[in-house]
Amino acid sequence: MSKPRRIVTTEYFYHLYNRFVGGYHLFESKEIVDDFFDIFNRNAGKYGISVYALYCMSNHFHALIKLTEENLSEFIQRYSTQFCRLVNRKLKRKGHVFQTRHKTQIVQTDKYLKTVVKYIFNNARRAGIVNQVEDYHWSNLDEIINTYPNNEKYKELFELLFARTLPIKKIIEWLNSEEKNEDIKAVHNQFLTDENEREKILKKIERRKQAGKTACRRKPELKTNKEFIEKIIEEVRKYFKKKPEEIALWRNEQYSNSHTCWYILSIKYNLKLKQICEYYKIHRHQTISNAITRINENEGKKQCIEKIIKELEK
Numbered sequence: 001m002s003k004p005r006r007i008v009t010t011e012y013f014y015h016l017y018n019r020f021v022g023g024y025h026l027f028e029s030k031e032i033v034d035d036f037f038d039i040f041n042r043n044a045g046k047y048g049i050s051v052y053a054l055y056c057m058s059n060h061f062h063a064l065i066k067l068t069e070e071n072l073s074e075f076i077q078r079y080s081t082q083f084c085r086l087v088n089r090k091l092k093r094k095g096h097v098f099q100t101r102h103k104t105q106i107v108q109t110d111k112y113l114k115t116v117v118k119y120i121f122n123n124a125r126r127a128g129i130v131n132q133v134e135d136y137h138w139s140n141l142d143e144i145i146n147t148y149p150n151n152e153k154y155k156e157l158f159e160l161l162f163a164r165t166l167p168i169k170k171i172i173e174w175l176n177s178e179e180k181n182e183d184i185k186a187v188h189n190q191f192l193t194d195e196n197e198r199e200k201i202l203k204k205i206e207r208r209k210q211a212g213k214t215a216c217r218r219k220p221e222l223k224t225n226k227e228f229i230e231k232i233i234e235e236v237r238k239y240f241k242k243k244p245e246e247i248a249l250w251r252n253e254q255y256s257n258s259h260t261c262w263y264i265l266s267i268k269y270n271l272k273l274k275q276i277c278e279y280y281k282i283h284r285h286q287t288i289s290n291a292i293t294r295i296n297e298n299e300g301k302k303q304c305i306e307k308i309i310k311e312l313e314k
Contacts, residue, residue: 008070013107019060019099027056043079055139062120115183133175
C-alpha cells in the first residue's frame with residue numbers, strides 16, 4: 001500500500017520528526033549531534049527553510065520549520081542523504097540511518113503551535129535527563145537565549161505565541177511550567193492523519209490562498225501617503241486614548257518597523273483601519289511578519305515612521 005503524499009504548503013509551520021533505525025542511540029556523541037545541526041541548518045538555508053526549533057534526543061529528533069517554497073521533500077531527501085553518508089563513513093557502517101519516512105505534521109492553529117513548541121523543548125526534562133529546559137544543550141535553545149530578541153525569526157515566533165514581546169526569562173519560565181497530559185497526547189497522536197483529515201487541510205489551505213488572491217484584486221481604499229498618515233494618526237490617537245499605558249510600545253525603536261505595517265496592511269492587504277488596529281494589537285504573525293518582509297528600504301518609509309511617532313508625542 002502506497003504512503004499518502006505529504007501536504008506541502010508555505011502557509012503553516014511544520015512539526016518534523018524522525019527516529020533512528022532500530023532505536024539506535026546515535027546522538028550520544030556530541031560530534032554526531034554537531035554534524036546533524038550543521039547539515040540540517042545548511043540545507044535549510046539552501047532551500048529557504050526557516051528553522052525555529054531543532055532538538056536532538058539520543059535516538060530521535062524534533063524540528064519546527066516553515067517553508068518559503070514548496071520544497072519540503074527535496075530538503076528532507078538532501079539533508080538526510082548527506083547525514084546518512086557522513087554517519088556511515090565515520091562509524092564504518094552501512095544502510096539507512098533513519099527508521100522510516102520523516103513524519104511531518106502541519107501546525108494549523110496558534111494554540112497548537114504553543115503546545116508543540118513547549119513539547120519539543122521539554123523532551124529531555126520529560127525524560128528525567130535534566131531538571132530545567134535550559135540545562136539541556138543539544139538543541140537550538142541556547143541560540144534562542146543568546147540572540148533573542150534581536151533575532152527576528154525567534155522574536156516573530158514568540159510574539160505569535162504570546163501576542164507580545166516577553167523577556168527571555170519569562171519565556172524560559174513558561175517552558176519550565178508543567179505540561180498538560182492532554183497536550184502531550186495531542187502531540188503523540190498528531191501524525192495519525194487519515195485521508196478525510198488530509199482533504200480537510202488541503203481545502204482549508206486552498207480557501208486561504210483564494211482569499212488572498214481576491215484581496216489583492218481589490219482597489220486600495222487609501223490613495224496617497226498624506227491621506228493615509230492623517231487617518232492612521234487619527235485612529236492611533238483614538239486607540240491610545242483608551243489605552244494610554246500602551247503608547248510606550250510605539251516610542252520604542254524596537255517597534256519602528258511594525259509601525260510601517262499599518263501602511264503595508266492597508267495598501268497590500270486592503271484592510272480597513274479598524275481591522276489593522278486589531279491585527280497590530282495582537283501581533284498576528286502570518287499577516288504582519290509577511291508585511292514586514294516586503295517593506296522597501298527608502299526615505300519615504302523613514303519619513304512615514306518619524307511623522308507618526310512625532311504626532312503621537314504631541
